[in-house]
Amino acid sequence: MTQIIKKFSIFFLCLLFLVSSNTETSLAAEDWPSGISVQAQGAILMDADTGTVLWGQNIHNQYFPASITKVMTALLVIENCSLDETVTFSHNAVYNVESGSSNAGINEGDKLSVKDCLYALLLKSANESANALAEHVAGSTEAFADMMNTRAKELGCTNTHFSNPSGLNNPEHYTSPYDMALIARAAFNNPVFGEIDSTTYYKLPPNSINKEGLTIYPGHKMMRKSTPYYYPGIVGGKTGYTTLAGNTLVTCAERNGLKLITIILKGSTPQYWSDTKNLLNFGFDNFVSLKAADHEKTYSSITSDLSFSGLTITKPEALILDPDSRIILPKTASFSDAKPELSYDISSGDPENAIAKINYRYNDRVVGCTFLEVNDALFQNKAQETKTATNLQAETYSASGDAPDPSAAQTSTTPSRKSLEKEAEDYREKALRPFEIPLAAWLILGSVGAAAVIGGAVAFFLYRKHKEEQDFLIRREQRMKRLQDSGVSADEFNSIMEQRRSSYSSKRKGRRGGRFKFR
Known part of the structure; x- marks a missing residue:
């Protein structure tokens, strides 16, 4: 070892x-491209392949997401059950929704496949489908919300909390542009989600309300050529609206190998379509994926x-x-x-x-x-050589009609099957070890290795310093927002801090004053 x-x-x-x-x-x-603005309060443009933020506005602020919540709901369902499973709509699933909210005309007792429910969820934004899928996966909408929050943390979300699978109004149901982009990125990198969400129409099967079935279309107007908002290259997306959330929008588009995700939170109609178009144009005009x-x-x-x-x-x-x-x-x-x-x-x-x-x-x-x-191609070639040699040996024995003499095998120049297999295994074990460095190369490394390690340590220190600065700016932004929400001005806050510094300086010389805590 x-x-x-x-x-x-x-x-x-x-x-x-x-x-x-x-x-x-x-x-x-050169400086990172800029020079774009949107009217929505929160917005972000992210590269779907790398997760790099290309542009953003209030990307860590918390907003109500409305029905774009269903992107997370769909992702969780796809990750936790098969598309051909049967979902039975309960009384709670059908009636525990806000009056007048979006639905697909599904009644209590109706049975649909998970696949049909997902189409109803993403294209028609059906709230009863969101509830039914949540109950099917987790047993209740509350337990499903817990799963949503766990999954959000796994994706790196820090300003998100879900309380239901549909996105209906709840003070404890919120997200940020950055967090929602992380969720959308995971969803659009899932091939099943991408196939369903990119569909421009779908026929739901007959049920107790719609005897002939129901043809549904996506609410995202930029996907449909019949609307003035159509945008070539749209992969898919999801709309949302409540009186508290305003207009919200998730969009994914792809051109020339560049795959972009945009999030709009607290937007207004019809401006949020223009905001999304401006973000996508900015991304495709200024960036390249290599x-x-x-x-x-x-x-x-x-x-x-x-x-x-x-x-x-x-x-x-x-x-x-x-x-x-x-x-x-x-x-x-x-x-x-x-x-x-x-x-x-x-x-x-x-x-x-x-x-x-x-x-x-x-x-x-x-x-x-x-x-x-x-x-791995190296090892596959070696394994193929071993297999070929073993087969030739077996054919030789078969042609002679005699079984090999075990004692003679020890002195034979023809390797046995066992020895060939062991040779291949030893080859792979050896090949997976690190490089064997010649003495000359090791002598060179002796003279420059320390410098390389020091260089790596300096790079790590600079990275940590940059990260701490970024974290400080984020905390400062959140603190100032809490100040604004609580009615305390920045001048009042600084005055309080100065008083506390003066009080502490008389007790602890050379140390800064205590921190003013926000709750």
Whole structure:
């Protein structure tokens, strides 16, 4: 075990050396695109592939979401049951809704498949379908709301709390533009959700109210060519409205390999359609999505100076970059403007063969990542060679009509099936170990390894400092909002703080005063 750990340490130092030796000094990248405004109180534009925020307004403020809540409801249902399961509509599901709220004409006792219910939920915004699906998955709408909150935290939401599956008015039911974008991103990356939500019409089966069935259409007007708000490239979306929430809107659109998500909260009609169009135009006009593997040059410098179980690194490559990972950049930037930062923090959701992660940073923001992965094609080729040799041996024995003599097998030049299988297994075990570094390379590393480690530590310190500054700004923004809501002005707050500092300075010299706590 000690030997393996030592080899891993050598491998990591080797990568650090390669990164540091290929780093070039360059001028600061251009500023991030800006120059757009929307009338909605809360809004965000996010890249669906990387999760990078391209533009935002009040993105961490809390607002009522209304029926865009059903994006989370649909995602949870898809993740927790099969589409062909049968849902029975209870009295509570049908009648525990606000009078006049949206529905699909489904009655108590009606039975629909989960799939039909999801179409009614997302296209018709049917509140009785939201309730019925919640009861089907969790047993009650209250238990389902608990599941919604758990899932929201898993996605990274910090300003969200759900109290029902439909989004009807409740003071404890709220979200933020950023949190809702995280939820929408997860939903649109789910192929089942994408297929249902992109549908422009659907025929619900007959039930006790609609004897001939019911054809439904999406409420998102930008999806429909028959409306003046149609926008080419729309993947799907969800509308919402209550008197408290105002108009809310989730939209996903894709063009030229760039997939964007917009969220509008506390908007007004018809302006929220224009706000969404402006955000999408801004995104498609100013940004480009690139596959990291097509442009990354730093890590391609690993050459045959290093050996990987006797194989050179270049032909064939033992380590490859994930072919699908993307980064998002302004169109005025080049790939080299995105600085790579190597990390060994691999999570359960990352590719199975990943051994390292490369985060890309443009100025002060992360714009995507990719992974260094073990090339399984090498092992597949070796396994195929072993299988072929084993089959040839079996055919030889079959043609002779004699079984192999066990004692002779020990001295025979033809390997046995067992030995071939063991050879393949030993090959894979050895190949999955870190690189064996030649003595010359190790001597070089001895002189530069410390510098590389120090460089990595400095980069980590700067990142932590930047994160602390961002967290402070967020806390300050939230504090000022609470001040505004409570009727205390900033000047009054500063006066209170100054009084407390003066009081503490007489008791604790050299230390700052206590904190003024908000509840």
